[in-house]
Amino acid sequence: MTTITTADGVSLYVKDWGPKDGPAVTLSHGWPLSSDSWESLAFHLASAGFRVVHHDRRGHGRSSQPWDGNDMDHYADDLAQVIEAFDLRDVSAFGFSTGGGEVARYVGRHGTGRVARLGLISAITPLMLQTDANPGGLPLEVFDGFRAAQLADRAQFYRDIASGPFYGFNRPGAKVSQGLIETWFQQGMQAGFRNTYDSIAAFSATDHTEDLKKFDRPTLIIHGDDDQVVPIDASARATKKLVPHATLIEYAGAPHGLPDTHKDRFHADVLAFLKG
Template sequence: MPSILTRDNVEIHYKDWGPKDGPVVILSHGWPLNADSWDRQAMFLADAGYRVIAHDRRGHGRSSQPWDGNDMDHYADDLAQLIQALDLHEVSLFGFSTGGGEITRYVGRHGTGRVAKLGLISAVPPLMLKTDANPGGLPIEVFDGIRAGSLADRSKLYQDIASGPFFGFNRPGATPSQGMIDAFWFQGMTGGHKNTFDSIKAFSETDFTEDLKKFDRPTLIVHGDDDQIVPIDAAGRASKRLVPHAELKVYEGGPHGITDTHADRLNHDMLAFLQS
């Protein structure tokens, strides 16, 4: 994988698929995963003529594991440096889960001068944490539990998340895919322990409300209504209220990991949005 070096000397690895003269799509992954989690979308869109770039966030996958800077501001600035280093323009940014926070904070900090379209897929904005101003969020105890699990046995934590709520395999009648479970676990374990631990705070406690208000490009929001990780009411539907021009697509019965469980439907929805 090629890479860039950020201003604070962090190596960010990225994939660059498809025709180099095609319209550019950047895919930002979720926690604790890496760019490989987007492979089904990346291959589909590259085959359709798009130049698809998917990076490993700092501390995840094949990128460097810095002790500091595991927060949304650094994630967004890393993305900006990747876009600048490759001299990309008219980019369509899609973020899944934590990646949705990354691209949203990118807009908040760097604007939309290089952006054509925006996509939030099972994304964490506007705010996951329950507060007085955000009563529909999840209590801090949920995230404290994830942190405790990470410190105690993060390998087991990743197995439990993947075999349970992430893909909806804990629902009655569900047929678990061992391949999806193993891929989630493997990607998570390639990330740095400190980095993925710090990222829990980043994705759960960052308030993206003001960033979303700066969305002035065509926007697609896709969310499953059975998302047990990032509940739709506090996320997809709340983001729609802050970005009124956005198109919200609700996947009935869809879990959090729709990039895998609903890959074909999502691929075609993303392509239709890009072509619209």
Template sequence: MNILMRPFVAALLAVLLLSGSVAQANSSAKETPMTVNANTITTRDGVQLYYKDWGPKDGPVVTFSHGWPLNSDSWESQMLFLADHGYRVVAHDRRGHGRSSQPWDGNDMDHYADDLAAVIEALDLEDVTLVGFSTGGGEVARYIGRHGTGRVKKAVLVSAVPPLMLRTDDNPGGLPLEVFDGLREGSLANRSKLYLDIASGPFFGFNRPGATPDQGLIQSFWVQGMQAGHKNTYDSIAAFSATDFRGDLAKFDVPTLVIHGGDDQIVPVDSSARASAALISGARLIVYPDGPHGIADTHKDRLNRDLLQFLQE
């Protein structure tokens, strides 16, 4: 080789080797779509999800998906109870909520379901019972719709938003758009007050005659709501109200329990739980006659017993 060409060839080889290393690194990054730390999982699109993993690691697995605008703390009564009974209980803060990061985009049910899938995959969970409350029930439904039941043993929908909250031509029993527009307006005007009003009134049924408001529950709801991102909770109103889960419910092929309060003023029982139970093959429906939306707190002892019984069947 001409001695004058040697430096050029050497440089060319170096560039090619460097390019190969970069390509290999990029390929490896694609093959490793998420990272797991002590209490966080980073998703494929770079969102950091905070999660709790309680109870014996070799116990049967139960995951919990929370409601709007709350976080995984809203499940602590059920998680503590089931962990004490030998179950491994896992719950994450939804993207934009609680201690998870607050992405500007992706605040929709498809991403919520994929985030649940990321948690299940990252922790390599199998034979999972999926439990979802309110918006979290939609997350569970969309997870099964998008990811199937290969890792799922059972499912529980608690005060859940499916099949479809919004009134449409083919869903005449839904709530009018004005209801959700009112939530959006309240969120923009003063979301702190909005959360206090919801918790002080219909969420726990404290607006019913003879009810005694529990300031602890009200303040807990408010604190969790204010931890969430403003844009994230605003976008989530459309996610939980306008997402049609009827196709997802048709894909349920595992034992399913549907639990709902008969006096739910947030997600009325007839257009939600009763309709979902009718669409899910073999689903069992339990209605707490006087139960409000927030039965995970107001009826926690009964809910804990019902969950445990279903898990043990």
């Protein structure tokens, strides 16, 4: 565990797990979480011989909380600086949810010269917001509701997400894990207020269409067909159309937080892709 300082003075907290000579994997986390949200997969891959580098996004976790720069371009540039600081090459870059947008924008801005494989997990790509060109997206009112809820009572808002749609715990018969709820809540509350507020616009209104068109490496897309946070039709299935060579794996009945709710299958699918 260490920190690096970006070109604009932001301190990023970075974990570097596994053998240093192992194949490199980067993991970009979702909103409003931290690199801790990846701990199960990171441990599994590191134990299998991979070097797993995963950082807390600016404004999240143990990274510093800049007032400005809470947007996808800065997120992608931060990822690039992590990759360069650790001199990672032939990287398999995975992103979950907002982190999927980060990975896509990294490719859009920095290319794939250091990239071997790409993974989009429950990702926000290509565009969450409903527009004339993206009629299948979610209406602006949804994200305005997120912002209003954060301003009104961020702590309760985060508890409601974690105990409800994120893991599908609001579905009949769901096996609820209070531990997952608490861990999600703690990670969210560790992040900066301004940073998580601004990030709602970053993950909802950033169009990754052109970024995805630059994906020229083997790509894995994993998404649950009961994702209530990032509905699959406007995300994974739309992304597959823009990246036709990608492998799309749909998990029947799985929620947004499938890396935890479907852990064994998820680990096996990711490892098979990395070794394929």
